[in-house]
Amino acid sequence: MANYTVIGGFHAVLAALEDGEDKPFEIWLSDTRQDERARKVTALAKQLEVPVYTRGRSDLDLRAPELRHQGVLAMLPERKFQGEDALEVPATPERMLLVLDGVQDPHNLGACLRTAEAAGVDAVIIPRDRSATLTAVTRKSAAGSAERVPVIAVTNLARTLERLKELGYWLTGLAGESTESIYDVDFTGPVVLVMGAEGEGMRRLTKEACDRLVRIPMQGKAESLNVSVASAVCLYEAVRQRSHKRKK
Ligand SMILES: C[S@@+](CC[C@H](N)C(=O)[O-])C[C@H]1O[C@@H](n2cnc3c(N)ncnc32)[C@H](O)[C@@H]1O
Known part of the structure; x- marks a missing residue:
């Protein structure tokens, strides 16, 4: 996909799944996260048929070095501004x-x-x-x-x-x-x-x-x-x- 963004953090990723104009096309979850919030992301993604991949935390750090991502990343189309x-x-x-x-x-x-x-x-x-x-x-x-x-x-x-x-x-x-x-x-x-x-x-x-x-x-x-x-x-x-x- 040409123009896409990587976002991270549970609030942002859940909001993208629940309310985003364009749904994520892929989610990465750190293998260190097996808690309630991680389960919520996984369940919602499954419902929306968004694939969730388990990765090492360092893979997420490499993918989004500038983000305090809390162990979750979503790849999705760039958010468009309204006209x-x-x-x-x-x-x-x-x-x-x-x-x-x-x-x-x-x-x-x-x-x-x-x-x-x-x-x-x-x-x-x-x-x-x-x-x-x-x-x-x-x-x-x-x-x-x-x-x-x-x-x-x-x-x-x-x-x-x-x-x-x-x-x-x-x-x-x-x-x-x-x-x-x-x-x-x-x-x-x-x-x-x-x-x-x-x-x-x-x-x-x-x-x-x-x-x-x-x-x-x-x-x-x-x-x-x-x-x-x-x-x-x-x-x-x-x-x-x-x-x-x-x-x-
Ligand atoms: C960090 S301030 C910028 C300060 C800048 N030197 C200036 O002259 O506006 C960023 C913006 O926050 C708002 N702001 C911050 N403090 C304010 C105050 N005490 N009263 C009104 N607006 C304020 C203004 O809109 C301001 O432009």
């Missing part, structure tokens, strides 16, 4: 999108996807040419969420943000230098939360496209939070406000 047309749906009040303007570290991207799923985000948007992608490390860090959260890669992020505004979203950018706190703004209705990259933050055009910029209040001397932590704080403030509004 931009997936954004062309009505901006109903429940819709919530997360934009990551060029997150480079696959661990951070994976952690953001994990939080995005947990917070009920409808899709994560990334710029096609300047972002970490859905690598094995991303998928491992996402603990299965990378198989379930739609990820849309766009060619021109500033243009996409303008389109989202036309569709009726309110765009909130997270920027440490803003004077407005996330706890003083309204996150109900159709929202897009926009996060910057690890080093440089948001690009100028991205920032200018936002309707407002907000900050997460911080004490002490640290200049900023990790992008996945900042995403989690802000997404959950939005979740809190939105559930509070529903209860009224």
Whole structure:
């Protein structure tokens, strides 16, 4: 098979079997794993007619040297991004999108996807040419969420943000230098939360496209939070406000 990926870790492999768009075509289990989770993978794979091969742990290390694979690997077609047309749906009040303007570290991207799923985000948007992608490390860090959260890669992020505004979203950018706190703004209705990259933050055009910029209040001397932590704080403030509004 030409374009395939090797993913590892029990959450990621189980999610690929249970929820993945494309099923694995082969699974490697370390001969050191005979526990409940290994049995679960084997049973599910059998149900889906995916072959499972028992291999020495060093074979798995060689196959995926960069991964902490926990003794399980799955070979599967590369995860495809969704097309931009997936954004062309009505901006109903429940819709919530997360934009990551060029997150480079696959661990951070994976952690953001994990939080995005947990917070009920409808899709994560990334710029096609300047972002970490859905690598094995991303998928491992996402603990299965990378198989379930739609990820849309766009060619021109500033243009996409303008389109989202036309569709009726309110765009909130997270920027440490803003004077407005996330706890003083309204996150109900159709929202897009926009996060910057690890080093440089948001690009100028991205920032200018936002309707407002907000900050997460911080004490002490640290200049900023990790992008996945900042995403989690802000997404959950939005979740809190939105559930509070529903209860009224
Ligand atoms: C590691 S920070 C980047 C710091 C970068 N020097 C900057 O100026 O944005 C990555 C992203 O997380 C978000 N972030 C981190 N800490 C934040 C805070 N206290 N308030 C708002 N956003 C924050 C921002 O979106 C930021 O671009």
